[in-house]
Amino acid sequence: MGRTLFDKLWEKHVVSGKNGEPQLIYVDLHLVHEVTSPQAFEGLRTNQRAVRRPNRTFATMDHNVPTKDIFNIKDQISRKQIETLQENCKEFGIRLADMGNENQGIVHIIGPQLGLTQPGQVVVCGDSHTATHGAFGSIAFGIGTSEVEHVLATQTIWQLKPKTMGIHLHGNLQTGVAAKDIIMALIAQNGVDFGTGYAIEFYGDIIEQLSMENRMTICNMAIEGGAKMGMVKPDQTTFEYLKYREYAPKNIEKAIEYWKQFFTDNISDYDTIIEFDVSSLAPYVSWGTNPSMAVPINGILPKISNINIQLAYDYMGLKPAIKATEIPIQWIFIGSCTNGRLSDIKEAAKIMNGKHIAKSVTAWIVPGSRTIKHEAEKLGLDKIFKDAGCEWRDPGCSACLAMNPDKIPAGIHCASTTNRNFEGRQGKDARTHLASPAMVAAAAIHGHFIDIRQKEVI
Amino acid sequence: MEAIKIHKGTTLPLMNNNIDTDQIIPKQFLKNILKVGYGNHLFHDWRFLDNGSPNPKFILNRPEYKDATILITGDNFGCGSSREHAAWALKDWGFKIIIAGSYSDIFFMNCTKNGILPIVLPQIAREKFAQLASNDEITVSLLHQKVICHDRIYSFDIDPTWKQKFIDGIDDIELTLKQEHKIQSFEKSIPIFE
Numbered sequence: 120m121g122r123t124l125f126d127k128l129w130e131k132h133v134v135s136g137k138n139g140e141p142q143l144i145y146v147d148l149h150l151v152h153e154v155t156s157p158q159a160f161e162g163l164r165t166n167q168r169a170v171r172r173p174n175r176t177f178a179t180m181d182h183n184v185p186t187k188d189i190f191n192i193k194d195q196i197s198r199k200q201i202e203t204l205q206e207n208c209k210e211f212g213i214r215l216a217d218m219g220n221e222n223q224g225i226v227h228i229i230g231p232q233l234g235l236t237q238p239g240q241v242v243v244c245g246d247s248h249t250a251t252h253g254a255f256g257s258i259a260f261g262i263g264t265s266e267v268e269h270v271l272a273t274q275t276i277w278q279l280k281p282k283t284m285g286i287h288l289h290g291n292l293q294t295g296v297a298a299k300d301i302i303m304a305l306i307a308q309n310g311v312d313f314g315t316g317y318a319i320e321f322y323g324d325i326i327e328q329l330s331m332e333n334r335m336t337i338c339n340m341a342i343e344g345g346a347k348m349g350m351v352k353p354d355q356t357t358f359e360y361l362k363y364r365e366y367a368p369k370n371i372e373k374a375i376e377y378w379k380q381f382f383t384d385n386i387s388d389y390d391t392i393i394e395f396d397v398s399s400l401a402p403y404v405s406w407g408t409n410p411s412m413a414v415p416i417n418g419i420l421p422k423i424s425n426i427n428i429q430l431a432y433d434y435m436g437l438k439p440a441i442k443a444t445e446i447p448i449q450w451i452f453i454g455s456c457t458n459g460r461l462s463d464i465k466e467a468a469k470i471m472n473g474k475h476i477a478k479s480v481t482a483w484i485v486p487g488s489r490t491i492k493h494e495a496e497k498l499g500l501d502k503i504f505k506d507a508g509c510e511w512r513d514p515g516c517s518a519c520l521a522m523n524p525d526k527i528p529a530g531i532h533c534a535s536t537t538n539r540n541f542e543g544r545q546g547k548d549a550r551t552h553l554a555s556p557a558m559v560a561a562a563a564i565h566g567h568f569i570d571i572r573q574k575e576v577i
Numbered sequence: 578m579e580a581i582k583i584h585k586g587t588t589l590p591l592m593n594n595n596i597d598t599d600q601i602i603p604k605q606f607l608k609n610i611l612k613v614g615y616g617n618h619l620f621h622d623w624r625f626l627d628n629g630s631p632n633p634k635f636i637l638n639r640p641e642y643k644d645a646t647i648l649i650t651g652d653n654f655g656c657g658s659s660r661e662h663a664a665w666a667l668k669d670w671g672f673k674i675i676i677a678g679s680y681s682d683i684f685f686m687n688c689t690k691n692g693i694l695p696i697v698l699p700q701i702a703r704e705k706f707a708q709l710a711s712n713d714e715i716t717v718s719l720l721h722q723k724v725i726c727h728d729r730i731y732s733f734d735i736d737p738t739w740k741q742k743f744i745d746g747i748d749d750i751e752l753t754l755k756q757e758h759k760i761q762s763f764e765k766s767i768p769i770f771e
């Protein structure tokens with residue numbers, strides 16, 4: 120019997136412990152942000168412990184950053200968290216992409232962008248969307264604050280080895296259908312907990328054709344299907360992406376040789392397999408209050424078959440049997456670690472080019488990092504958005520979780536390229552509709568969702 | 578961490594599935610830099626009306642449930658964000674045990690770090706607990722891996738290592754640092770491509 124990509128990665132990182140029991144796993148890269156780290160550093164101080172490997176730790180601030188004017192943090196408590204991170208990084212000798220620094224941005228965007236995230240690694244961060252980094256062929260997962268403290272102190276983490284699930288993506292993707300739609304459809308069809316207890320590997324022709332950015336979008340949302348980890352085997356696309364990045368190995372050819380050992384031997388090695396033919400896949404939009412409550416754009420909203428659906432309709436102010444295209448949109452948000460990369464911003468700009476958003480719509484475009492912002496500006500994309508009537512903002516998590524001043528008002532339907540449509544996620548009583556960047560951009564122009572596969576409607 | 582061996586307490590049912598950590602503790606309360614004080618904000622958006630007064634319909638606000646230490650709930654409890662604040666808030670409120678259909682993996686780990694015992698039992702058992710009166714006690718024996726409710730006994734599974742940690746209430750980091758030599762020798766074996 121062979122081994123899966125995940126098995127090989129796992130075996131390379133076991134420091135101690137037997138199979139079937141929690142094992143001590145070595146962490147190659149620990150990403151830190153301001154929200155889930157203060158109590159961890161405090162714990163180190165109380166116990167007079169140091170950070171074991173500052174050179175394997177990298178910090179930035181993202182969740183609290185106001186994206187209209189980043190240097191003007193009005194919320195005193197947000198400011199306190201940001202300052203606490205600055206002080207902690209100084210005291211413990213940790214690299215920090217500080218406010219306004221060219222490298223500052225959403226933690227899951229800057230890790231890959233800087234070449235910190237690499238194949239063959241174990242990557243952790245006090246944030247559930249750490250799954251994103253699995254796109255490089257690494258074990259990457261979110262951890263709680265106690266675990267952050269544990270990793271800071273020991274560079275290791277106790278974990279019970281999960282089971283493995285292979286998701287085979289094959290067929291032909293129609294024009295207008297995006298990586299986001301693949302993962303949204305998988306969750307809509309299999310539920311928000313189908314991946315609980317599993318490490319998922321996405322494989323197949325479709326994955327091989329996708330860019331690193333798109334692979335990241337898919338792995339990012341593995342957690343919305345319950346899986347702590349989503350991953351893709353490293354290949355030429357991965358290696359090309361990493362070449363010349365600031366923190367990528369200098370001797371990259373040698374590293375590539377090493378990385379090439381990480382792949383699944385036989386599909387029969389997975390504990391479970393999901394087959395998914397993307398050929399008939401339509402763009403997806405969410406209508407409810409968890410990511411599985413989503414329908415294809417040519418579909419209608421489901422009937423009320425249980426209390427959870429009833430509660431979701433009550434919150435969203437929608438009712439069964441209306442068409443997905445009839446969902447009214449008054450706000451749009453393009454950004455986040457799911458879809459805030461340059462390629463996402465380009466997709467949205469393509470749709471907005473030469474158009475204007477509907478009068479009733481407010482539109483925020485929030486690049487995932489300062490570098491992305493500057494690259495987009497070099498391409499003149501900011502101008503396309505501004506001419507279309509959108510606000511072009513500074514990088515940060517922004518309205519993805521609305522912990523900062525960037526909140527969607529109560530009762531407003533917001534088409535959003537983010538990953539969670541939970542109650543109150545984007546602001547108290549705000550109504551989130553998840554979709555791909557192109558779908559969200561098109562919704563801004565029309566004031567409701569449209570099927571972007573039909574060229575004539577754009 | 579406080580040790581748990583046997584716990585006797587009353588229950589509070591909140592039977593929805595997929596209760597996410599954004600619901601358990603909304604983000605505006607994550608800005609604190611301490612580990613305590615989150616209990617006041619537990620389930621905030623369900624617990625308080627728009628004018629800030631407690632929602633009398635929400636079960637956590639009912640005085641007869643104020644001493645409940647065992648939360649009975651649905652499937653996939655604690656999904657979503659990794660925020661440990663969710664575990665801190667439940668603990669701060671006074672919950673010591675959760676009995677759900679399943680948990681998100683990250684939330685489960687956060688419970689193990691904070692002395693909240695996350696138990697998995699089938700719906701049939703949970704529905705029975707959900708019907709108990711607010712002053713009706715049940716007993717959870719971690720030692721024997723059993724929940725005892727009147728004349729019924731329900732067994733549950735738990736990984737032996739996590740079980741021992743709950744029983745001993747020990748600090749993980751201390752334990753790991755005892756393996757320093759193993760970590761050191763592991764570090765020597767990591768390939769570096771400078």
Ligand code: SF4
Nearest residue numbers: 248455456516519520
């Ligand atoms: S962009 Fe959203 S999902 Fe991603 S790290 Fe920030 S808050 Fe979390």
